[in-house]
Amino acid sequence: MTEITVPTDANVFGALFGREHDPARVFMETAAGRQLRFGEAADITARYAGLLAGLGVAKGRLVAGLLEKSPEGILLYLAVCRLGAVYLPVHIGLTDAEIGHILRDAEPVAVVCDPSRRDCVGSAGTHRVLTLDAKGAGTLTEGSRGIEGLDELTAVSPSDANAMVYTSGTTGRPKGALLSAGSVIWNARALAACWRIGPDDTLLHANPMAYGLFGTTTPALAGGAAMILLSKFETEAVLAALPRATIFAGVPTYYSRLMADPRFGRELCTEMRLFVTGSAPMRADAFEAFAARTGHRLLDRYGLTEALIATSNRFEDRRRPDTSGLPLPGSRLRIVDKDGQEVPAGTVGMIELQQPFPFLGYWRDDAKTAAAFRDGWFVTGDFGRVDEEGHVSVLGRGADLIITGGLNVYPKEVEAALNALDAVAESAVIGVSHPDFGEAVVAVVQPANRRTPFDPQQAIAALRSSLAGYKVPKRIELVDEMPRNTLGKIQKNLLKQRFAGTFGPGAG
Structure with missing residues (x-):
């Protein structure tokens, strides 16, 4: 596999979207058939960037997105990248109290939200508020019409922040993890290489808008693939779109629901070349049943908020239900005991990572950031084991x-x-x-x-x-x-x- 490079000027827009695209080719399409072409994306993101800059958004400043899935929502992230600002994806399914905690903690300069959450967002800080709904309508799109676009990309180094993602909060209040531009670019390019994503691919995207941005959307951007965006996973919608897709990424629950439908089988998967699973364990019998039904073996990967996708099976690998593959190119993984000493292959212990661009730390919490690293290794809090070939099997959270x-x-x-x-x-x-x-x-x-x-x-x-x-x-x-x-x-x-x-x- 070729070496994964990250440019010194690591503007994420330029690194993931700056290649030459056929302007007439469909970039994103919704389940309702609304299409956006590659040639339109650069102009729209430039105008969004101009609007945001007028609200005080600049390099290093935070912009939150609390949105239903839409092509415009993804273009908003790319517009933030143009400015060298920091994007904060917030899952729209959170409660008002959870959203309020995140916004008051992060203090973004601007929030773009679905109109249904306007009141909640407006009461949670002094930020400027724009709206954007699933059909692409709202004050973001209205306000950007006629604005002169900002075509020039802000210079960004690999160590500058690109995004802040809040942890799930299952063991306490959610905390913001700052991700660098280098980590986002490296991770997206590494996954595109591991999964062989290219311009001939079409990703069927059924993952949530916030959680599906990194590890689903960004590898597609890095590979130049098109995307079919579903607002959420619904069996009927996935079955209807599968014949036009080549890649599908989902969690085991999605696959069990597809397998429960007798219409799902090889006939619908003739154009598919890759099904990716992750985020939760896949039953071994379900893994094998999926392969027998479709002719495709699921490709598993392992990720976490602070490290994005940490390991993955390669496209050409022999895929098994009990392994999440190898560390991504340029990174290392080890299994250690409670004293931090590396243990032999096959022994269960705690998973630690070294990545070329480690996460920058927890928002305004130096103590937690320091505790997250040991001798230059990120302490994941997960336990697992590796086999003799270096493939990792994740056995769960340390808290479990x-x-x-x-x-x-x-x-x-x-x-x-x-x-x-x-x-x-x-x-x-x-x-x-x-x-x-x-x-x-x-x-x-x-x-x-x-x-x-x-x-x-x-x-x-x-x-x-x-x-x-x-x-x-x-x-x-x-x-x-x-x-x-x-x-x-x-x-x-x-x-x-x-x-x-x-x-x-x-x-x-």
């Missing part, structure tokens, strides 16, 4: 590690055994306070068929043949549906709260 009777239990290992049982649709393994063991292993199971009785005791007995005794759940709780966030990840923190009182004194 269960220590029962002094022994470590990695939830993913127990979940894999549970998911292999015919009666289980999905499982989540958590640690619950226990008077004798400190923590007890508890499994939460969503049965595969509500009409067929699920016997937790039979399941526990079956697990004893494949798991050591201390790993076998002491109790299995049943739920109709798992709580999930907008990326489809199971919210284990909510399950821990729900089942916190499972064991009383003397239980065992």
Whole structure:
């Protein structure tokens, strides 16, 4: 694979969109058929940049986007990049209180929001507010008409900030992670190379606007691909658009919903060349069933807010359901014990990263930033293992590690055994306070068929043949549906709260 380069003048607009494009070629298209061509994008982003500059947006200043997905929303990010400013994507599904916390903490100079969130945004700071809806209408587009565009790109170094993304906040209040221009460019170009994205590709984009910007949109920009934008994942819309796409990126929940539809199969995937999964574990049996049904093996990758996409299988790799591939070109990954000492291949430990452009730190929190690094390595907070060839298997968050009777239990290992049982649709393994063991292993199971009785005791007995005794759940709780966030990840923190009182004194 060729070396991934980042220019000294690292303006993200120039690096990811500055190539020569056929101006007549469709750049982005919505599910409703609204199209935007490559030739229009440069002019529109220049005019957006002119409007934002008039509001005081300049190099290093923050601009927040709280938007439904639209071509104009992506052009807004590119306009911010033109100015060398810092983009803050905010997920539109957050509550007013969550949005208010982010905006008051970040203090952006301007916010562009969907009209439905105008009141919430207006009460959360002194920023200037523009609107933009999913159809491309609003004061952003109206105000930019007739404005002289700013064609010149602001000079930006690789170490200058390009974006600030807030963490999910599952272990505390969300905190802003500053990403450099170098990291965004390097990550996008590395993924485009690993996935062989080129101008002949069309990405079917069903991921959320905020969470899908890096790792989905930016690699497509780096490769010069076109995009079909769906406002959200809906099976009907994906099935209708698949025949015109070559790449689809989603979470395991998307794939399970597609597999539940009998129309989804090889006939709809004749033009597809790549399906990417990530953000949550994929069941091994579901992985193999997808391959048998479509003729495509899913390509897994591993990412996190501070590091963007950290590892990925390559397009040409032999893809397995239990690995998220190799570190991206130019980066390194190691597995260490609690003392920071590297452990042998195959041994479980904490994942640490070295990237050519590490994240710049947490917003206004030097102490947390310092604690995030050890000897130049970023401490991810995730645990996993690598095989002899360097492929990483991610086993979960460090906060999810269960220590029962002094022994470590990695939830993913127990979940894999549970998911292999015919009666289980999905499982989540958590640690619950226990008077004798400190923590007890508890499994939460969503049965595969509500009409067929699920016997937790039979399941526990079956697990004893494949798991050591201390790993076998002491109790299995049943739920109709798992709580999930907008990326489809199971919210284990909510399950821990729900089942916190499972064991009383003397239980065992």
